[in-house]
Amino acid sequence: xxxxxxxxxxxxxxxxxxxxxxxxxxxxxSGDIAxxxxxxxxxxxxxxxxxxxxxxxxxxxxxNSIRYELNATxxxxxxxxxxxxxxKGADNA
Amino acid sequence: xxxxxxxxxxxxxxxxxxxxxxxxxxxxxSGDIAxxxxxxxxxxxxxxxxxxxxxxxxxxxxxNSIRYELNATxxxxxxxxxxxxxxKGADNA
DNA sequence: TAGCTTATTAGCGCAATAGCTAAATAAATT
DNA sequence: AATTTATTTAGCTATTGCGCTAATAAGCTA
Numbered sequence: 001x002x003x004x005x006x007x008x009x010x011x012x013x014x015x016x017x018x019x020x021x022x023x024x025x026x027x028x029x030s031g032d033i034a035x036x037x038x039x040x041x042x043x044x045x046x047x048x049x050x051x052x053x054x055x056x057x058x059x060x061x062x063x064n065s066i067r068y069e070l071n072a073t074x075x076x077x078x079x080x081x082x083x084x085x086x087x088k089g090a091d092n093a
Numbered sequence: 094x095x096x097x098x099x100x101x102x103x104x105x106x107x108x109x110x111x112x113x114x115x116x117x118x119x120x121x122x123s124g125d126i127a128x129x130x131x132x133x134x135x136x137x138x139x140x141x142x143x144x145x146x147x148x149x150x151x152x153x154x155x156x157n158s159i160r161y162e163l164n165a166t167x168x169x170x171x172x173x174x175x176x177x178x179x180x181k182g183a184d185n186a
Numbered sequence: 187t188a189g190c191t192t193a194t195t196a197g198c199g200c201a202a203t204a205g206c207t208a209a210a211t212a213a214a215t216t
Numbered sequence: 217a218a219t220t221t222a223t224t225t226a227g228c229t230a231t232t233g234c235g236c237t238a239a240t241a242a243g244c245t246a
Contacts, residue, residue, distance in 0.1 A: 012105035136235050
């Protein structure tokens with residue numbers, strides 16, 4: 001999936017945006033994340049996979065559990081991307 | 094559809110993002126927009142409706158045709174919205 | 187009014203996505 | 217090795233979303 005498309009698609013879902021916001025505070029385990037949502041663990045796990053594919057978060061195995069961390073860089077790039085849109089002129093992607 | 098959710102959903106589609114980018118140069122008729130895409134006019138028209146619902150563009154009847162204009166304010170707000178995510182701390186929406 | 191132009195809405199098919207439960211994988215523990 | 221804990225993958229159903237064609241609406245002009 002091509003770069004920014006995956007990011008936009010990932011952020012189109014409210015639950016996934018909530019996960020992103022949740023991870024601002026710092027890294028969390030998959031289970032700790034899932035606990036905060038009404039959906040089943042497996043459902044959240046799939047959401048995490050989508051965010052991972054978009055590179056919005058990164059996963060790291062930590063013994064038994066898996067630690068998810070927000071990828072602030074990608075958010076920053078997204079902001080710049082949209083910011084470019086607000087400028088008239090050339091066909092800057 | 095609640096505010097920012099509509100915006101994120103609208104931008105999740107590549108064609109709709111192209112339309113947004115196209116309108117940076119200035120207002121355009123529905124037909125002139127549609128001509129630039131391989132999809133059928135009706136398909137583009139529906140995309141325009143989605144963007145309109147998200148308030149990313151505004152429509153104005155101009156005699157026979159309808160003029161679409163980019164709503165730069167909403168893009169600006171979106172940037173600020175995402176920017177807030179990059180800050181740790183409180184649960185700022 | 188009829189007819190042309192411009193644009194949207196309706197209805198259908200198909201592919202993609204979100205949700206669930208159950209099964210599978212992985213690491214730690216006994 | 218078998219069990220427990222943590223998480224993902226698989227298989228299913230239901231909903232949503234995109235694109236098409238055909239039909240409808242709104243404005244203009246003869």
